[in-house]
Amino acid sequence: MRQRRICEYLGLTCTHLLSFLCLPPAVRHRIYCEAGLVSDADVDLNRRPDAADSWPSSDDFQLSYNLLLTCRTIYAEVSSIIYSTNRFFIRYRDSRSLQPLRNLRAPSLASLTHLTVHLNVTSCERVQPCCKVYPEKPHLGCRQHDKPLTTSSRRHQAIFLEWHSAASYITAHVRSSRLQLHFVCDVQDLEAATRAVEPLLSTPTLLADCGIRLGQQPDPALQDLARQTATRAVGGYRLDQPGSPFRFLDFPQELRCQVLEYTDLVTPLCEVEWNPEKGFYVRYSTWNCGDIWECPPALHYACQFRNCWQYSNVGCFCRRYHSAYSSKCNCWSPPTSLFLVCRALREEAQAIFFKKNRFVITPSKGCNRVADGTPPRLEVSIFLTKIVPPDALRFLRFLEVVFPPFDEDYLRPHEPAYRDWLETIDQVRDKLHLPTLTLRVYMADHSPSGQDVTPFRINMTKEQGMTIIAMYARTLGPLSKLNGMKRFFVHLAWPFAWTRSGRRGRKENPEFVKQQIATMEQRVEGLVMGNSYDSMLLEKNKQGNSQWLEASLASIRYGGEQTTF
Incomplete structure (x- = not known):
């Protein structure tokens, strides 16, 4: 009976049975796998082999189960393969x-x-x-x-x-x-x-x-x-037997800094985003590497x-x-623990963290969602006065500030957030190391996919569009107090991008639209840096996109309408 079972499930005649058992173990193992023995599968220990939602399926499990019933030798070999090549899972619930x-x-x-x-x-x-x-x-x-x-x-x-x-x-x-x-x-x-x-x-x-x-x-x-x-x-x-402490601070400072650069103080893309809701975090514009979102x-x-x-x-x-x-x-x-070891290591860690990463300050509700209104404080004001220690502001090398799209006016002169913004500039201008700081500002556009455009954007009048342009100048003009800053780049959203005439203009004469945006940006940059300032000479367009912008552009490429930031 036992011989008949082996023959039936392995496709052998009775005369071949003894020759099969005499085969080397490695050859027999390969035969088991070729015959359909379950391997490289997730096996739930709480599921019956014949359950409809179990994996492997009942058909896949049947041959394995039958092989286990043949004889002691084959049972030992098959059992070893099953438990060594599959991943077993159990959930108490x-x-x-x-x-x-x-x-x-x-x-x-x-x-x-x-x-x-x-x-x-x-x-x-x-x-x-x-x-x-x-x-x-x-x-x-x-x-x-x-x-x-x-x-x-x-x-x-x-x-x-x-x-x-x-x-x-x-x-x-x-x-x-x-x-x-x-x-x-x-x-x-x-x-x-x-x-x-x-x-x-x-x-x-x-x-x-x-x-x-x-x-x-x-x-x-x-x-x-x-x-x-x-x-x-x-x-x-x-x-229960800790070793002697490693005296990291006995290393020369140059060596300590090189070691710290290989910790989480430097992010994989050398870019960190921050907003009051999420704190410090890393964004990746591609979520499915190798899928439709190609990395x-x-x-x-x-x-x-x-x-x-x-x-x-x-x-x-x-x-x-x-x-x-x-x-x-x-x-x-966030490498919080490295800032809590001691005062000496804290200062070195802060220097590496703020020097080696690009910091992007984003709106709490999203970069492309229309703001409900002016917040009590701007995210960048909170970041510069509450998040970055005053003695670490001098380490900042690249700061990018993203303002959300907005309907009507935003950050009006009488609002607390605007007055706080002016106070923030006065407070940090002497603490920043301006000659080595790159400051980039984005006025983000609304809905890069072109969906759910607000009625304000579609029906925007010329006067309303000029109000938005005035907000650009009113908000960024006070940055002229940052005397000594060498690199200042502005990227503005064209207010009329989603009006009927704007949509038509982008299709019929895109170069005209680009020229309008370039003129706006040049005037705002000149308002801050002086009329002789030319950001193109400093390779403004070669600074690379941050991940939030790459994510927005990716959504455009895979099913949305092109827009300009």
């Missing part, structure tokens, strides 16, 4: 149990190479990035999120106990430096996080790799615990430093979004 982990036999665990355990998850994971990229547009799955675990809840204590039991069983049987373990347990506080990682701190077997997430939102204490635990689990430093070769290097969750099938362990650690996450996050 699915069956309120981790029993499938404890059901695995010791030889199977010894072959296991990839295991992901989602003990408690408070956000969308695996194939749903909405909680990270589109927090304002949750989908139906967002209603099924878990609540953070605490040590004060009896039900949560039971979850911790079951995890400890399962983890102890797994780590007792896996081979050293073979298993890649990813563990998600979103908790309420540090006490619960410590409880969650206890089995990994005492594991007798080293892991090949370990990713840990302990909270949906970034928390320095939880991130540090996740990093230390994962590092120790793979054989890194021990928490320019010059920027492809930076792809490894962004959105690591897009390339993961084990969940999100991105430190930018969560209290997590993963050796695969190189995403940029």
Whole structure:
């Protein structure tokens, strides 16, 4: 009977059976895979092989299941292949149990190479990035999120106990430096996080790799615990035996600065955006490298430093979004810790951070969304007076300020924001190192895709357009107080771009429109720098687009109408 089963599922006659078992193991392994043995797949331990929504499908699993029933020799070989070549996943929420982990036999665990355990998850994971990229547009799955675990809840204590039991069983049987373990347990506080990682701190077997997430939102204490635990689990430093401190400040200053340039003080694209809602962050104009949004070769290097969750099938362990650690996450996050070590390192870190990056100050509601009205304070005023330390203003080398499109007038002389803007200029002009500063200002246009144009823009009169041009001069004219500034570039939106005559003019005589914009920009730049100033001699058009503008232009190329900024 056993021989007949082998023959049937491997397509051999009974006379060939003994010759098959006598084949070298490597050859037999290849035959199994060619016959359809499941490999390189995500296997959910809480799903039945015949479940409609399971992966692999029931048809894919049938051959593997049949091979396991043939004989002891083939069972051992097939089982080893299955557990070593597939990625296994279990989510506690699915069956309120981790029993499938404890059901695995010791030889199977010894072959296991990839295991992901989602003990408690408070956000969308695996194939749903909405909680990270589109927090304002949750989908139906967002209603099924878990609540953070605490040590004060009896039900949560039971979850911790079951995890400890399962983890102890797994780590007792896996081979050293073979298993890649990813563990998600979103908790309420540090006490619960410590409880969650206890089995990994005492594991007798080293892991090949370990990713840990302990909270949906970034928390320095939880991130540090996740990093230390994962590092120790793979054989890194021990928490209870810290080594002697590394005396970084004993290095010469020149060497220290070179080392700091290889930290997160310098972003992958040497560009940082800031606004009051998001703080410091990095924007990438291409989101799907290799897809319809093709990544320019010059920027492809930076792809490894962004959105690591897009390339993961084990969940999100991105430190930018969560209290997590993963050796695969190189995403940029503000290097706050480097500013908190000591006063000497703080000054050197600030010098590198503000000298080596281009800083783009964007409107809180978006660069191309029409402003609801003048805010109490301009974003750039907040940045220069509240965010950048006064003694670090001298380090700024490239500052770009983006003003949002607006209807009617904006930043009127009687408004508090305008008066504050004038005070900001007076306050920082003696602190900035103006000879080395490049200041670039964008008056952004409305809706680069041409959709949802406001009635004001479509029906704009000549008088209303001149009011907008007057706002340009009124807002930027006071920058003339920055005596000694050498490089000042202005990019203005043409007020009549979306009127009926403006649309027609852009199609029939685009060169005339470009000339009108160039004339406006030249007059405003002359108002600030003097009539003899010529920004074209300073290669104004060769400064490169910032990422917010690249993103806007990309949306135009892939389905919108061309506009000018």
